[in-house]
Amino acid sequence: MPIARLSLKPRALRGLWAIVLGAVLLIIGGCETLGFYSQAVVGQVGVLHKRQPVAKVLAELEAEIDLNAERRALLSGLTASQQILAFAENELGMDVGKRYRTYVELSKPHIVWNVFAAPELDLAPRTWCYPVAGCAPYRGYFDESRAERYARKLVDQGLDVYVGGVAAYSTLGWFEDPLLSSFIGWPEANLAELLLHELAHGQVWVKGDVEFNEAFATFVGRRGATLWINQRQGTTGVEAYLERRAQWRSMTDLLLATRGALQEVYDADPLSDETKRGEKVAVIDRARACYLANRDALGSGRFDGVIAEVNNAYLVSLATYQDNVPAFAALHADAGGEWTPFYAAVQELARLESDVRGERLLALREEHVTHAGDDERADQVQCEPLLGHGFNAEAAGAEHDDIRGGRHR
Numbered sequence: 001m002p003i004a005r006l007s008l009k010p011r012a013l014r015g016l017w018a019i020v021l022g023a024v025l026l027i028i029g030g031c032e033t034l035g036f037y038s039q040a041v042v043g044q045v046g047v048l049h050k051r052q053p054v055a056k057v058l059a060e061l062e063a064e065i066d067l068n069a070e071r072r073a074l075l076s077g078l079t080a081s082q083q084i085l086a087f088a089e090n091e092l093g094m095d096v097g098k099r100y101r102t103y104v105e106l107s108k109p110h111i112v113w114n115v116f117a118a119p120e121l122d123l124a125p126r127t128w129c130y131p132v133a134g135c136a137p138y139r140g141y142f143d144e145s146r147a148e149r150y151a152r153k154l155v156d157q158g159l160d161v162y163v164g165g166v167a168a169y170s171t172l173g174w175f176e177d178p179l180l181s182s183f184i185g186w187p188e189a190n191l192a193e194l195l196l197h198e199l200a201h202g203q204v205w206v207k208g209d210v211e212f213n214e215a216f217a218t219f220v221g222r223r224g225a226t227l228w229i230n231q232r233q234g235t236t237g238v239e240a241y242l243e244r245r246a247q248w249r250s251m252t253d254l255l256l257a258t259r260g261a262l263q264e265v266y267d268a269d270p271l272s273d274e275t276k277r278g279e280k281v282a283v284i285d286r287a288r289a290c291y292l293a294n295r296d297a298l299g300s301g302r303f304d305g306v307i308a309e310v311n312n313a314y315l316v317s318l319a320t321y322q323d324n325v326p327a328f329a330a331l332h333a334d335a336g337g338e339w340t341p342f343y344a345a346v347q348e349l350a351r352l353e354s355d356v357r358g359e360r361l362l363a364l365r366e367e368h369v370t371h372a373g374d375d376e377r378a379d380q381v382q383c384e385p386l387l388g389h390g391f392n393a394e395a396a397g398a399e400h401d402d403i404r405g406g407r408h409r
Contacts, residue, residue, distance in 0.1 A: 092196070113140070115147050212350070
């Protein structure tokens with residue numbers, strides 16, 4: 001959660017924590033809510049306290065005589081990150097400022113764990129609202145055990161719950177975001193996509209409109225990463241990157257077809273809740289059987305963890321992100337592929353009332369489909385229908401960070 005535009009020194013940390021926590025107390029009430037914001041403040045301050053200048057870390061690495069594999073990977077990742085930032089400024093016209101000029105070594109695989117929740121027999125996400133950032137369909141924790149503890153409370157309330165580790169997040173320019181050990185070792189294409197995605201959040205942000213924000217940032221991240229890889233590795237590198245993207249698109253087609261089938265079950269008024277529970281299990285079982293039958297085409301095991309976790313909460317986490325990515329592709333094309341007029345057009349969209357903005361995005365999506373078609377090149381998965389749904393749904397894209405980081409192969 002963004003707190004203040006301050007440059008922190010170690011002896012000022014305690015005072016900052018007290019000031020921020022005091023401000024939070026003026027905004028909220030309740031022990032549980034206070035505990036959530038307290039951990040957010042402590043977590044954010046802790047990250048900022050550990051920052052080291054990238055230039056300093058690079059100098060230390062370059063001075064080492066015999067780097068082990070881990071240190072070589074860190075040297076490579078830090079070097080690439082600074083080149084990506086220069087690319088963002090010079091080629092994409094982004095305002096980078098001092099973001100990602102520092103580095104933090106974490107003692108954990110993720111920086112934040114997000115908790116998603118949905119009713120047992122409904123696909124409407126539970127939402128939480130925050131000062132400055134607005135409302136979102138997830139609750140983030142810097143400590144995994146706190147996230148799991150909160151998730152268990154939601155389960156006890158009868159909700160479906162999904163907890164996902166997050167490698168990075170944006171403070172929307174309130175702080176100078178650091179590079180983190182949770183993602184610095186990712187494959188270069190994925191690193192570029194992540195950094196450009198997070199930088200885009202600082203470029204345009206609409207309070208409370210998660211779908212708009214994530215679709216915009218996802219388009220910038222993917223298009224920018226494609227251009228970056230083309231410069232670095234040529235068409236071979238681009239093809240490999242797009243192939244991995246297409247595999248995820250095929251997987252999300254399956255997941256979204258599953259979501260559609262479940263929605264039909266939940267909307268069937270004559271059915272009792274007991275019958276709906278049985279049908280829910282049957283739909284998810286058919287989706288898993290479909291995945292296993294097409295495992296080679298669906299990433300050859302990269303998504304085993306995803307299919308094992310499927311429930312309403314995971315499916316609404318997919319729904320949260322990027323249905324409107326094609327709309328931003330159309331807007332970029334309308335700007336002649338130029339970034340500065342594209343950002344200006346996005347800002348105009350951001351200033352519209354929510355319902356008008358939604359209508360404009362829908363028109364842009366239809367424009368993109370008409371003129372560009374499906375540019376994700378996803379293979380069609382052939383399975384028995386999930387209650388009549390085929391596998392041609394529009395891809396969402398809430399790709400698990402373990403997948404983006406190359407850990408699922």
